[in-house]
Amino acid sequence: MQLLKDKLNIDFMGKRKLALMLSGVLIVVSIVAMAARGLNLGIDFTGGTLVEVGYSDSVQLEPVRRALLANGLDDAIVQHFGTSRDVLIRLPVEETDRDKSSLSNKVIHALEPTGSPEVRRVEFVGPQVGGELRDKGGLAMLYALIGILVYVALRFEWRFSLGSVAALVHDVVLVVGFFALTQTEFDLTVLAALLAVIGYSLNDTIVVFDRIRENFRRIRKATSEKVINTSINQTFSRTLMTSITTLLVLIALYLFGGEVIHAFSIALIVGVLVGTYSSIYVASTSLLALDVSKENLMPVESAGRSDDGSQV
Amino acid sequence: MATAPLNQYPLWKHFSILAVIVIIGLYSLPNLYPSMPAIQVSHESGELDAATPPVLRRALQEKGIQAQGEDQGDNRLLLRFSDTEQQLQAFEAGKQALDGRHVVALNLATSMPGWLRSIGASPMNLGLDLRGGVHFLLEVDMKAAGAKAINNYAAAVRVDLREAKLRRFSVTQTGDEVKIRFRDAASRAAGHEVLDEEYGNELDFAEVDGNDGFLLVATINEETMRETQSLAIQQNIQTLRNRVNELGVAEPVIQQQGAARIVVQLPGVQDTAQAKEILGATATVEFRMVNEQSDPFEAAETGRIPTGSILYYERDSKSPILLKRDVMLTGDSIINANSGFDENGLPAVIITLDGKGAARFSKVTAENIKKLMAVVFIDNKTVIINQDGEQRRRTVKSEEVVSVARIQEQLGKRFQIEGLDSTHEALKLALLLRAGALAAPVEIVEERTVGPSLGQQNIDLGKKSIIIGFILVMVFMALYYRLFGVAADLALAVNLILIIGIMSLIPGATLTLPGIAGIVLTVGMAVDANVLIFERIREELRNGNSPQASIHAGYSKALSTIADANVTTLIAAIVLFVFGTGPIKGFAVTLSIGIVCSMFTAIMGTRALVNLYYGSQKSPSLAV
Numbered sequence: 001m002q003l004l005k006d007k008l009n010i011d012f013m014g015k016r017k018l019a020l021m022l023s024g025v026l027i028v029v030s031i032v033a034m035a036a037r038g039l040n041l042g043i044d045f046t047g048g049t050l051v052e053v054g055y056s057d058s059v060q061l062e063p064v065r066r067a068l069l070a071n072g073l074d075d076a077i078v079q080h081f082g083t084s085r086d087v088l089i090r091l092p093v094e095e096t097d098r099d100k101s102s103l104s105n106k107v108i109h110a111l112e113p114t115g116s117p118e119v120r121r122v123e124f125v126g127p128q129v130g131g132e133l134r135d136k137g138g139l140a141m142l143y144a145l146i147g148i149l150v151y152v153a154l155r156f157e158w159r160f161s162l163g164s165v166a167a168l169v170h171d172v173v174l175v176v177g178f179f180a181l182t183q184t185e186f187d188l189t190v191l192a193a194l195l196a197v198i199g200y201s202l203n204d205t206i207v208v209f210d211r212i213r214e215n216f217r218r219i220r221k222a223t224s225e226k227v228i229n230t231s232i233n234q235t236f237s238r239t240l241m242t243s244i245t246t247l248l249v250l251i252a253l254y255l256f257g258g259e260v261i262h263a264f265s266i267a268l269i270v271g272v273l274v275g276t277y278s279s280i281y282v283a284s285t286s287l288l289a290l291d292v293s294k295e296n297l298m299p300v301e302s303a304g305r306s307d308d309g310s311q312v
Numbered sequence: 313m314a315t316a317p318l319n320q321y322p323l324w325k326h327f328s329i330l331a332v333i334v335i336i337g338l339y340s341l342p343n344l345y346p347s348m349p350a351i352q353v354s355h356e357s358g359e360l361d362a363a364t365p366p367v368l369r370r371a372l373q374e375k376g377i378q379a380q381g382e383d384q385g386d387n388r389l390l391l392r393f394s395d396t397e398q399q400l401q402a403f404e405a406g407k408q409a410l411d412g413r414h415v416v417a418l419n420l421a422t423s424m425p426g427w428l429r430s431i432g433a434s435p436m437n438l439g440l441d442l443r444g445g446v447h448f449l450l451e452v453d454m455k456a457a458g459a460k461a462i463n464n465y466a467a468a469v470r471v472d473l474r475e476a477k478l479r480r481f482s483v484t485q486t487g488d489e490v491k492i493r494f495r496d497a498a499s500r501a502a503g504h505e506v507l508d509e510e511y512g513n514e515l516d517f518a519e520v521d522g523n524d525g526f527l528l529v530a531t532i533n534e535e536t537m538r539e540t541q542s543l544a545i546q547q548n549i550q551t552l553r554n555r556v557n558e559l560g561v562a563e564p565v566i567q568q569q570g571a572a573r574i575v576v577q578l579p580g581v582q583d584t585a586q587a588k589e590i591l592g593a594t595a596t597v598e599f600r601m602v603n604e605q606s607d608p609f610e611a612a613e614t615g616r617i618p619t620g621s622i623l624y625y626e627r628d629s630k631s632p633i634l635l636k637r638d639v640m641l642t643g644d645s646i647i648n649a650n651s652g653f654d655e656n657g658l659p660a661v662i663i664t665l666d667g668k669g670a671a672r673f674s675k676v677t678a679e680n681i682k683k684l685m686a687v688v689f690i691d692n693k694t695v696i697i698n699q700d701g702e703q704r705r706r707t708v709k710s711e712e713v714v715s716v717a718r719i720q721e722q723l724g725k726r727f728q729i730e731g732l733d734s735t736h737e738a739l740k741l742a743l744l745l746r747a748g749a750l751a752a753p754v755e756i757v758e759e760r761t762v763g764p765s766l767g768q769q770n771i772d773l774g775k776k777s778i779i780i781g782f783i784l785v786m787v788f789m790a791l792y793y794r795l796f797g798v799a800a801d802l803a804l805a806v807n808l809i810l811i812i813g814i815m816s817l818i819p820g821a822t823l824t825l826p827g828i829a830g831i832v833l834t835v836g837m838a839v840d841a842n843v844l845i846f847e848r849i850r851e852e853l854r855n856g857n858s859p860q861a862s863i864h865a866g867y868s869k870a871l872s873t874i875a876d877a878n879v880t881t882l883i884a885a886i887v888l889f890v891f892g893t894g895p896i897k898g899f900a901v902t903l904s905i906g907i908v909c910s911m912f913t914a915i916m917g918t919r920a921l922v923n924l925y926y927g928s929q930k931s932p933s934l935a936v
Contacts, residue, residue, distance in 0.1 A: 139891060144883065192892065202877075246833070248784040
């Protein structure tokens, strides 16, 4: 079976202006969404209390809200979680409350008259810990990008390194923008997904770059644009295949993995789509914009690369 | 053709690949066996003595409880039972039969056969989000620890200056310093000398001439402060450990994290309100005189307790003891308690009291020389009771006598408790005294609790998504790459087994829900290497190369691409591991293991299969 015909020759680079505009619009939308609506940060980052309870039968939210209100928990956000039997209650951090961690006990106590639900999950994150997790998350992202920048610069060349990081930043901005736009909750698992997206998108980019490097050395007379285009065409069926298999498992994860990893799988699904696109259009277009040429790659070769023996 | 065939592995290579798969596969087997209810017995000292198992066995036999099997190792004894009913009965029987220094806990044990046990195999550790339990992050209030310390010093300084017959001075404590005001420079010099001798190692002194007199300002020096803080953490950890042992939790984690935080993880505990109560409570100690006139055993038996006395039990021996109702001294007055040695080189605990406590203690002990004095440790304890077939934990206040000693002379600010059996005993008593004295307050700054039903649900959903994702990818690959796709599918299956095997082999690795997500993601991404190779082979064939040459070139040309692509993903995974917390770390672990395994299975594994099938054919038509 084959999805694409043998001698694929799509003019990817010819449409790069269009792609640039598309990316530009998406990035602007993302940034505006982030600025205007902000991220719906989970309690991992904001601090607060979360209680998930399970009833034996379907339950209306109104009596649950009333029960909480009766106990003075008036700023609780109550919603169903997954099924109509499961209820999620969120409470913000109260600065005045001295013993913040006991809030969940109050919630559980307040819910007793509503049918003594089973406590499925309690999460409490103090405001200080939330702030630390936020800082750590940002740092993790930064270090991952720096690590990749260095590795790609060593293995390829600085233009490739800039190109791949441009693609990664593009992906991260779009995924985060998606979360701001849809107001899907952004928690620690989403942050992990974002780092996985970085890994995935980079994986894709590297495969294309590897071919570009190989072709620059192999094809003697051709413009940079042509070489890049050929390389993308040659790797295109692989790019599609891997995206499909990865999306298949992610959709399985989204549908069957349970409510807790919904946001995680959404982040990855969006990330894989964006990452596939960016490895072609952002990463490779950046190479062209940075004027990469055959000469840039020659000194690397003459430096005696031993690990490239496979490149006939 | 004189050259060796392109696509044939030597026999040893086939065998090495097979050996890796079989060995790691063997270690993944324990995960197939269901877990059984069990009780776990260990000893506070960390070493389980050889006499314990027979005692326990006899106790169970008397109650007619039949254990399904037992395991001994790592200084713990694990007894398996067929149902939770038997488990709870055995738990109660064990608690009764063994003394207070044994820790009896409810646990789950694998039902895998003995031969797997004998090769050291064990199932994967499951994170709290899969097995249920609570995770707390506690922060020790270091400010309070420092304030308490300076407060104690202020009181002690007052007494010392008075004892040195210095008159007309005043001691005030502001913030983290003690200000001592003298009338003139001479008395300040004298005072400085006295205090320097006593506290020179712990306090820094500065003479300040203010408009309000001749000041001597004392602050706790850096080293002492550090020591105070590290002691505060250690004490809290010790107190927590004592309480957790009482909770009957198997495999609890109590660890220091950073400078001022403690992580507590209690698998299987569901009642968080209770757990919080237990962890947050403060312990105290009290010194009381022993009523030596009445017989405690008689009092315990008849229930007739003499007036002015209270019946207590000793912590270790559980024997009754009668103590006077009046409290001589409470833990508040204890500044410090250290284990050490007396003048005969025997283990002892050296206790330092604050000024007020010392004055009172010295008066009472003077009246009671040659009489017995007891130390009572008061803490919240938890008992597990079986109510309507459900186990419930209840907190009760426990007051136990931890030490009884004869007063030899009038005791003052510094005294020691002698006659202890071992240095271990001394160490423990000192810890208990400190725990009951100046444990700095702790605050819960993070809590994550997962109920057992959600944990099981997470496992079920995780399994389901792995299986469905796995089947989807397998079908797709087989359709798309035909025979080569089937080779990739086999490699994928082996990859899954290897991930599980390696997760089971690494002692510290824990499977979490994000970890399962990592495995799912790996299933999708692991075939990437094969896709790269197969696409290359197709390309080579299109370029008119022979089938054998195409296979060879496909594998070798794709190699550096695969390596580059995977190393960069590994970088992201490692960063995630370093910066991630708890469950997120689990994602990084499975993702990394998956990436590394996939390199092995997708490159070496599929190559071996392809070589076996096509390698000896002269000009095969490739099903790719």
